[in-house]
Amino acid sequence: MDDVEGPAFQRARRPEHRELRRQEILDAAEALLAEMPAEEISLRELGRRLGVSKTHVVRYFESREGVFLGLLNRVLLSWLEALPDEWPALPCEPDRVMRAWADSLAARPVLCQLWSLLPSVLERNVSADTVRAYKLLDLERRTRLAKLIRDRVPALSADDALTLTRYAVVSLVGLWPFSNPTPTVVEATADPRLTGSRVDFAAMYGEILQTTLAGLLARA
Template identity: 60%
Template sequence: MAQDPGFQRARRPEQREQRRRVILDATEELLSEVPIDEISLRELSRRLGTSKTNVIRYFETREGVLLALLNRSREAWLDVLEERLSVGAPGGEDVLRVLAESLAEQPLLCQLWSRLPTVLERNVSAETVLPYKLTDLEHRRRLARLIRSQLPALGEDEALHLTRFAVVGLVGLWPFSNPAPSTAEVLSDPRLVDAHIDFATAYADFLRVSVAGLLAGAGDPLGAMLPPTEKPRAS
């Protein structure tokens, strides 16, 4: 395949941003066809019709590409969630159900997010991780505000702390609710019916328990029946 000279000519910031978008679009397309572990810079550059060196000019590693795609996918999901909450106005704990269901509709985001600690944050420099982490923090703050708009009993600190739990819960639940084909076949055995995990249902339950614990730790009467926990500090 002939190389695209356009990747070599990008000099202005807007041109570089356009090239980055092209790379992320190609990566997203690849992820719809193959698992994360099978994606390489070589395969990505082949899909783009350019050299591996030209891809590295915009992203230092494969994991750097995936981190950027995770940020982009998460921002798009937050846009969807915010619109859904403003239109549906669920109120109360229903916001957690809406959050879980809207996230379940974003398999690319969940796949990337669930591999964050084991894959995406490996083989990248501090210069790549820092901007990712700063964007992640802004996204979690935005998520915390959306949750508090429906659950005002949560303080700012508690809502932001909940977003930490939310990430940990997703990292654990998504792989279990999307097992490998051989495991999925085994789980069809009636004796293992309790081993099947529906992500949206389990995730909403996880968030409800987390909220109850945070409310109890904050001295809220709604959580008075639970043992007290240490009040979380702001991130």
């Protein structure tokens, strides 16, 4: 299975066929993420899910990390497109917007997991061109997010809104692993004396966003 590709996955020659193959690989990666952590998913496992060799996968993505960067881009765009309908309508209190932001991300564990792995996993074993392309797309999408924030918090400047998106990503990278601990940590923190060490992602992330927003508004 690792060396033979079925006829359905013969090498794509036309651009639209290449894009179709890329999306099929991303679909398989997203399905696997629902079953196991990203760190346990290899190119061979991706190929096995698709019924092709791992060589087929690297025709479209340079590495496993490249696949996950592509998937992060896709799920991030999907979230941004849905966000206006998930945030409270105007007029609304800024704190409600921040809580809705946290809740919308908590409902998307694949996006949160991939984002949390960005500096430690996804930006490794890929070329500078791949990282550059990702970061340019990330800037474009955070700029779009900043505009959505300013629509609901007009007192925030454009620069501070973009700063808020940067702080939000950095906070998520740190918080997500703590709120999704290993079974060993879950067992250990079942001790009543460690109740305060358990982390609810949506609740704490909402508080972080609210506090950051308040600080930016006060500084302005």
